[in-house]
Amino acid sequence: MSKPLFQRVALIGLGLIGSSLARVIRREGLAGHVAGTARSQKTRDRAWELGFLDSLHPDPAACVAGADLVVICAPLGAYAEIGAAMREHLAHGAIVSDVGSAKQSVIRDLGPVIPDGVHLIPGHPVAGTEHSGPEAGFPELFQGRWCILTPPPGSDEAAVAKLAELWRCAGSQIEIMEAGHHDRVLAITSHLPHIIAYTIVSTATDLADATQSEVIKFSAGGFRDFTRIAASDPVMWRDVFLNNREAVLEMLGRFSEDLTALQRAIRWGEGDKLQDLFTRTREIRRGIIDAKQA
């Protein structure tokens, strides 16, 4: 496909992901114009100063006008409101996508409000850091990562291909997946790790006799890896858990069962069981290194 792929891309939300997407679109010349908006005045001002937008708008309605691609880069809990605000202003033939970590809820919240002739193709770049806000973005964020698209059945194939090409040009590999399957896979690979990291950091904070300063001092023994994950954006993650509730609760149930079994093996001194388990988990790490996702 020839570049620019899109005439005008509208980004709703200008945090880590939105600002990274804006930067790579401009660097690679993937759109003639990048328009942006964000809920808070502070974020809008900062984004404008950073200079990765061609135009800045006070609300989604103004931002999406005339855009052939709209990408929502806001917390999942804001989608219904954004949908209501922009629906009357979407151009015929436009693609509406997003970057949220759950996908069934996007179809639930946006599906009913997207007008005929506009293509809803939810997306999820599996990339991120523990930093948030427009300063945190950088154009290489998506390089070598996967971007999952979850087009509803019957989606326009040309629209899906065009959106996939945008992410490919941003450096990502593309996977097409059914939204429900996405939500289960991400529940285990991303949502459960975040819940657990938040929990263990919280458990540590509550300890009276190992003071917070000791926890920090001796964090190199494993704890610090969890704190990085537990420093991720609180509102974004709140909305992920609330909007992928079913799959997250199922994975939590499985995890708790497994943890209880391990706890029992420790209590009863079942060394062979522990060693077998720990040997098995080593293999997965090798797989990740081989797949260059480490």
Added chain:
Amino acid sequence: MSKPLFQRVALIGLGLIGSSLARVIRREGLAGHVAGTARSQKTRDRAWELGFLDSLHPDPAACVAGADLVVICAPLGAYAEIGAAMREHLAHGAIVSDVGSAKQSVIRDLGPVIPDGVHLIPGHPVAGTEHSGPEAGFPELFQGRWCILTPPPGSDEAAVAKLAELWRCAGSQIEIMEAGHHDRVLAITSHLPHIIAYTIVSTATDLADATQSEVIKFSAGGFRDFTRIAASDPVMWRDVFLNNREAVLEMLGRFSEDLTALQRAIRWGEGDKLQDLFTRTREIRRGIIDAKQA
């Protein structure tokens, strides 16, 4: 103190930690002679080829003869046997230390067998990687990390100071701590993170519909950080859990309670509770970055 600090250091166990310690002792000229032994012939051969030892021995008895410092760098479950093998051969005035991740069990297993006039000063360098074996070691491993010493009450102060100086010369900061307190602090900062990482990787491996290849593909969403920890040495970790059972089970209990509370908040859609919790955990990460342990 003038160097070399010790005439002859005997290392029992030549894996990641033992081989790193040998390397830094030689680089910094901290001992006149570095003697080593390991349980397996393969490890001994490999260590000798790598060239970080002055002498190689088939067993602990031969290794400790004439040493003024003995450091056990083996899994905690092997200490009792090592103690029995070396007790008759320890030089008067020698220091016996170790690098294990639990400290009460060291005093339990070695205390009764160490002869009078030999100083038992358990130690724990809070440093490591997910790699194992003599190839995995490097002299900078302890640089900027903490080394915790847990001398039993009444320990010889000069011996403690000399051992502390060795670790200081290896780049570490020293913390003196009561063994029981050590075991509780490390239970939360190191042992619990490892149990949880092993569990989540195991839970993921058992999933039927998110195949292992999908888990690997999309691991960048948080999971991969856990797989790194879960790739740590299986025997070493089996022994840590079995030898710090009480503190580990207590921390597991606290963690499970907190996880259940979070699970309930997700089930009942309590967004404010989630957001408050996730905001609080961010602070700890800042503390770790400020303490240069990130």
